[in-house]
Amino acid sequence: MQKTFNTRSMIFTLYGDYISQYGDAIWIGSLIRLLEEFGHNEQSVRAAASRMSKQGWIESLKQGNKSYYYLTERGKSRMNEAANRIYQVESPSWDGNWRILVYSIPEKKRHLRDELRRELTWSGFGLLSNSCWITPNPLENEINNLIEKYQISPYVNYFTATHMGTSDNRELVRKCWDLQDINNQYSQFIEKYSQQYIIDRNEVENGNMSDGSCFVERTLLVHEFRKFLFIDPGLPKELLPEKWLGESASSLFRDYYRLLEKPATRFFESVFEAPKKNYNL
Incomplete structure (x- = not known):
């Protein structure tokens, strides 16, 4: 019996490495059978799939007496972004510019802050100071998707800039990562x-x-x-x-x-x- 990893996380891995190559949809019975190889039972797989559906990563489809789960557009976007980074042959070259994201989310929407921080960290941003995130990579599309997803355009400013401080760019990197x-x-x-x-x-x-x-x-x-x-x-x-x-x-x-x-x-x-x-x- 394999060590049991988090069921939801394992489902993400299967979608990214296998299912997305076969039309993005899978019968729940197949998913259960595959995850049995890693020590997950039917109840945990169904519960994890339900959570992922509520979170907007996958959706269910009924055909006859069988249920299938397929990636949503949000799920496809995340899988594509992950694949581009996992299978990247070498580190990208740099155009010398920093991308800076600054936000000020009001208290009534504070529940969005933690989610936004997790998303920014996953995309490769580093925290320079409170609510100020930077990256040397051109992540404009990812930022636009986040702004649209969380409906926070009034609270976000996004810049492209050159670092002109007394320290060099590597020192800036050490502050953030x-x-x-x-x-x-x-x-x-x-x-x-x-x-x-x-x-x-x-x-x-x-x-x-x-x-x-x-x-x-x-x-x-x-x-x-x-x-x-x-x-x-x-x-x-x-x-x-x-x-x-x-x-x-x-x-x-x-x-x-x-x-x-x-x-x-x-x-x-x-x-x-x-x-x-x-x-x-």
Whole structure:
């Protein structure tokens, strides 16, 4: 039995790595069967899917006596953004500009503040000072989506600027992000998965690893690497320290992923069931 990870989080991983490649919809029975491989039971899967539906990530579709769940537009947007960052080959280059977001949300809407902070952190913004967030990356589309989603345009100002302070840009980075801690976590990922990669490569090449085992290992690999989306802002290479391990970790992830890809996909396809006919989203 695999260690049980958070059910909702595992569903996000399955949508991002598998289901989104097959039309975004899956029968709840297939989802339950897939998550059994990780120690989740039917009750926890149904409860997590219901929560995700209420949060606007997925919606349900009934066909006969079967229920299917498909990604909403919001869900598709999040999956696309995550995929672009997870499978990014190298750090982006920088145009030298900082994007600055400043907001002043009134007390009557204070419930939006925590949600907005989580969204900004996930997108790669760093907190420079109270209610002032910065990023070197061109995230205009993401910001516009957030403003529309939370209906906060009267309370938000967004600028593009050049840093002209007494300290350099790397010092500005150190104020907003703990790159040493992130680098340490990349080091731990490399130490753990480089050893496991060698073991699994031998098993796969010798035909000793089942499709189901490959599915489990690939999904857990993606699930672990996806956690870096919440801590690594994806800074341009010009702002990263010299001994940055992010790209080495990404290279290991891609090699390991390719090793498991075909057998893992075969297992997924053996369990996966989509709606039997076209449906309107």
